[in-house]
Amino acid sequence: MLIRRRRRKIQTGNESSDTAQMMNLSLFIMLLAFFIVLNAISSYEEVKTVAVRESVAMAFNRDANIKERLSSDAPDDSKSVNKGDSFDRLEALFDAQIASFEVTRSNSMGVMMVEVPLEEFTRAVMAVGQKDLTRYPTRRAIRENAFLPTLVSIMRKEIYGATTRMEILFQSENNPARMQNQTPNQVKKIIDMGGELAQHLEKRGLPQKLINIGIQKGNTDIVTLVFRKYVPFSPVNEEETLEENSGANNIQNNSSQT
Numbered sequence: 001m002l003i004r005r006r007r008r009k010i011q012t013g014n015e016s017s018d019t020a021q022m023m024n025l026s027l028f029i030m031l032l033a034f035f036i037v038l039n040a041i042s043s044y045e046e047v048k049t050v051a052v053r054e055s056v057a058m059a060f061n062r063d064a065n066i067k068e069r070l071s072s073d074a075p076d077d078s079k080s081v082n083k084g085d086s087f088d089r090l091e092a093l094f095d096a097q098i099a100s101f102e103v104t105r106s107n108s109m110g111v112m113m114v115e116v117p118l119e120e121f122t123r124a125v126m127a128v129g130q131k132d133l134t135r136y137p138t139r140r141a142i143r144e145n146a147f148l149p150t151l152v153s154i155m156r157k158e159i160y161g162a163t164t165r166m167e168i169l170f171q172s173e174n175n176p177a178r179m180q181n182q183t184p185n186q187v188k189k190i191i192d193m194g195g196e197l198a199q200h201l202e203k204r205g206l207p208q209k210l211i212n213i214g215i216q217k218g219n220t221d222i223v224t225l226v227f228r229k230y231v232p233f234s235p236v237n238e239e240e241t242l243e244e245n246s247g248a249n250n251i252q253n254n255s256s257q258t
Helices: 013-041 046-060 064-073 086-097 118-126 147-156 176-182 184-203 238-257
Strands: 102-106 111-117 164-172 211-217 222-229
Touching: 086 102, 086 111, 086 147, 086 222, 111 118, 118 147, 118 184, 118 222, 147 164, 147 184, 164 184, 176 184, 176 211, 184 211
Parallel strands: 164 211
Antiparallel strands: 102 111, 111 222, 164 222
16 A cells, blocks of 8 residues: 655745845835935035035046145135134134235234225225124135124134234325324324224224224325234333333334335
């Protein structure tokens, strides 16, 4: 008697493959949803994207002239209106907002002189709709008009225990004392222009004690700004104040000679 044994065929391959496909599909849908949400809530800064594009273009471009131009146009992060002492912040402000200027600094005497074209300085002070760069942690607002409020914020802020005082020195063709005797109308015109600039500074919150206006002989198209640490008047410190003023005059004479 022959007994035939039947073998039961157990098929598990299709079920396991279907389970794996479902898990992979679920994982794909979860990742897709995650990146959709991430893209919806994310944001980017145009300044950083420009820097990245220029970096990629400079890396893959064979033209050496283009590489040199792109590297020279890159923003200098070492200068910021929120870093360094008062002079560093003021120099960063002029570098960001003024096209042409010359700086002479003496950290030992605590004096910084900036020579700016009179027309450009007047336009920067009088511009409307300006913003304070010290309120922005990024460099996005640097392209906008922000000279006046930022200047006031830097001068009002006590850095290293003192605020900053500014002297606005206008230039005249002849000796100011002689002009006062011979052509007083020209002197009055300069004083009125300086008073208007000082009024704008005071309206933005700069105390009157931190501003001084004067006239000196020189190029009438240039205005000289002298920045120094503000020291309240005291009979005890009067000699020290006179020494600081003489030091500033020496710097001014040296710069004018060069």
